Amino acid sequence: xxxxxxxGSGLRIYTVLYLLFLYAPIxxxxxxxxxxxxxxxxxxxxxxxxWFDLMIGNATLRxxxxxxxxxxxSASILxxxxxxxxxxxxxxxxxxxxxxxxxxxxxxxxxxxIIVAMSLLVVLLGMGVQLSILTVIVGHTLMCMPYAIAVLSxxxxxxxxxxxxxxxxxxxxxxxxxRLVTLPLVMPGIISSLxxxxxxxxxxxxxxxxxxGNQPTLPTYIFSQLRFPKAIPMIMALGTVLVALSxxxxxxxxxxxxxxxxxxxxxxxxxxx
Amino acid sequence: MAKAxxxxxxxxxxxxxxxxxxxxxxVLAAPILTILTYSFxxxxxxxxxxxxxxxxYIYAWTDPIVRMVMLRSLAVSALVTLVTVxxxxxxxxxxxxxxxxxxxxxxxxxxxxxxxxxxxxRVFLWKVILGYNGVINSSLTGLGIxxxxxxFILYNVNSIVLTLAHAYAPFAILPIxxxxxxxxxxxxxxxRDLGESKAMTFWRVTLPLAMPGVIAATMIVxxxxxGDYVTPELIGGGKIPMIANLIQVQMLALDDRPxxxxxxxxxxxIVAVVCLIFLFLxxxxxxxRQ
Numbered sequence: 001x002x003x004x005x006x007x008g009s010g011l012r013i014y015t016v017l018y019l020l021f022l023y024a025p026i027x028x029x030x031x032x033x034x035x036x037x038x039x040x041x042x043x044x045x046x047x048x049x050x051w052f053d054l055m056i057g058n059a060t061l062r063x064x065x066x067x068x069x070x071x072x073x074s075a076s077i078l079x080x081x082x083x084x085x086x087x088x089x090x091x092x093x094x095x096x097x098x099x100x101x102x103x104x105x106x107x108x109x110x111x112x113x114i115i116v117a118m119s120l121l122v123v124l125l126g127m128g129v130q131l132s133i134l135t136v137i138v139g140h141t142l143m144c145m146p147y148a149i150a151v152l153s154x155x156x157x158x159x160x161x162x163x164x165x166x167x168x169x170x171x172x173x174x175x176x177x178x179r180l181v182t183l184p185l186v187m188p189g190i191i192s193s194l195x196x197x198x199x200x201x202x203x204x205x206x207x208x209x210x211x212x213g214n215q216p217t218l219p220t221y222i223f224s225q226l227r228f229p230k231a232i233p234m235i236m237a238l239g240t241v242l243v244a245l246s247x248x249x250x251x252x253x254x255x256x257x258x259x260x261x262x263x264x265x266x267x268x269x270x271x272x273x
Numbered sequence: 274m275a276k277a278x279x280x281x282x283x284x285x286x287x288x289x290x291x292x293x294x295x296x297x298x299x300v301l302a303a304p305i306l307t308i309l310t311y312s313f314x315x316x317x318x319x320x321x322x323x324x325x326x327x328x329x330y331i332y333a334w335t336d337p338i339v340r341m342v343m344l345r346s347l348a349v350s351a352l353v354t355l356v357t358v359x360x361x362x363x364x365x366x367x368x369x370x371x372x373x374x375x376x377x378x379x380x381x382x383x384x385x386x387x388x389x390x391x392x393x394x395r396v397f398l399w400k401v402i403l404g405y406n407g408v409i410n411s412s413l414t415g416l417g418i419x420x421x422x423x424x425f426i427l428y429n430v431n432s433i434v435l436t437l438a439h440a441y442a443p444f445a446i447l448p449i450x451x452x453x454x455x456x457x458x459x460x461x462x463x464x465r466d467l468g469e470s471k472a473m474t475f476w477r478v479t480l481p482l483a484m485p486g487v488i489a490a491t492m493i494v495x496x497x498x499x500g501d502y503v504t505p506e507l508i509g510g511g512k513i514p515m516i517a518n519l520i521q522v523q524m525l526a527l528d529d530r531p532x533x534x535x536x537x538x539x540x541x542x543i544v545a546v547v548c549l550i551f552l553f554l555x556x557x558x559x560x561x562r563q
Contacts, residue, residue: 015363019383089287115540119308
């Protein structure tokens with residue numbers, strides 16, 4: 001036993017170092033956000049909140065935030081609704097061409113985003129559609145859908161079929177059984193799908209960059225500011241807020257996913273994907 | 274009777290799947306078919322002329338700049354994939370074999386968190402870490418180890434590889450972890466009982482059984498990295514374009530949609546062919562699934 005533990009320790013050290021590598025950029029973020037120096041470099045100068053004040057007072061940033069929130073809320077609701085259909089179909093029914101159809105719907109997960117963005121842009125421009133946050137919502141819904149389906153399929157897949165059948169036997173219709181039995185049971189999955197889609201959309205850059213026209217979103221605003229050294233400390237402050245926010249959202253999503261698993265008696269294994 | 278019920282089930286399933294399927298057809302398949310069509314048409318001033326031509330593909334496959342950028346993209350993403358998968362395997366192995374079952378999801382959560390935080394900011398922070406006045410250089414000069422900042426660590430292919438290996442880490446860890454989790458632990462004991470050493474058991478039992486996960490990880494990392502736009506733009510300083518940057522320039526800056534489309538279609542074709550060859554070479558590992 002002790003020999004085994006010794007063998008594991010080398011791997012353990014490696015894994016911890018690897019996690020440090022993964023977290024290195026995120027650890028640096030707050031350091032520079034609260035640093036009073038205007039240049040992003042060591043040594044740090046002093047503690048300040050002025051970058052956060054600057055961030056709060058920035059009107060373009062507020063507009064970008066508002067746009068991003070509108071897009072993320074719309075896209076996450078649309079992707080989750082479409083995802084519910086797909087997850088239900090793939091976990092409960094057998095139909096011809098199932099693997100092909102599901103594979104095709106999941107394709108945006110692996111397809112380079114630039115291809116999706118460019119082809120969509122060409123079509124929209126060809127049809128004479130005015131680029132706006134609406135076109136970004138269309139694109140983001142497509143990108144979020146596979147992730148929503150992945151999360152929702154776990155929720156629907158672990159569902160005990162006999163619970164629904166019991167509801168039918170007790171005289172519920174198909175729809176009322178779905179609403180009264182299935183929906184409450186998969187609710188945690190739906191909430192974590194909404195949270196994950198929201199996080200993805202909020203952070204998505206390529207599609208927003210090409211499909212938003214002249215409307216800023218948070219990532220495109222950040223990208224436009226990265227060229228100006230003077231703007232960087234404020235972006236660091238913004239990044240700190242965003243990172244804190246996504247960690248909170250993810251922790252919430254994970255909490256709901258586990259609660260959902262606990263409710264249907266599944267083992268708390270697996271992750272987001 | 275059985276057939277009738279299957280038909281009913283099939284109908285229900287198809288009805289249910291149709292909203293997301295139609296959405297994907299409209300927003301994904303139709304645009305890709307459009308650029309496929311555009312790639313055979315002629316570019317006019319501000320419009321696309323409906324004249325069939327091979328010129329765009331002749332350009333995409335013979336232009337020296339395109340060829341250089343394409344080869345660079347392939348080399349960079351192959352290198353990124355190799356680095357990412359090689360670095361990720363021990364982590365997935367550790368979490369699957371050494372961590373107690375109830376702690377596994379906590380470890381996975383820790384591994385996935387950085388992936389969900391702003392991609393742009395993470396990429397930019399690597400520039401901050403590696404830059405001329407960056408963390409590494411200012412620390413090293415501050416400590417008196419070097420007099421002049423190191424210039425070879427930013428704006429080159431190595432920094433692009435490092436940044437992308439960081440960005441795609443969870444994509445490599447998760448599939449390998451899932452494959453390792455599926456391995457029946459009694460097979461490893463059988464290997465030991467039959468007199469194999471630990472290393473040989475790993476080489477002859479664990480690794481072949483983990484290969485489907487390694488192959489999935491390779492594809493999941495390779496395909497998106499070849500189309501990465503942000504990292505060459507920020508970390509490469511715009512001086513080391515990859516194929517995504519070239520497509521964007523053709524499509525928008527030069528407003529030559531047929532040529533841009535031909536580039537995009539060619540890139541997709543090349544990626545598909547590379548993946549098929551890779552799958553073919555590894556076919557024996559994919560067959561052994563129980």
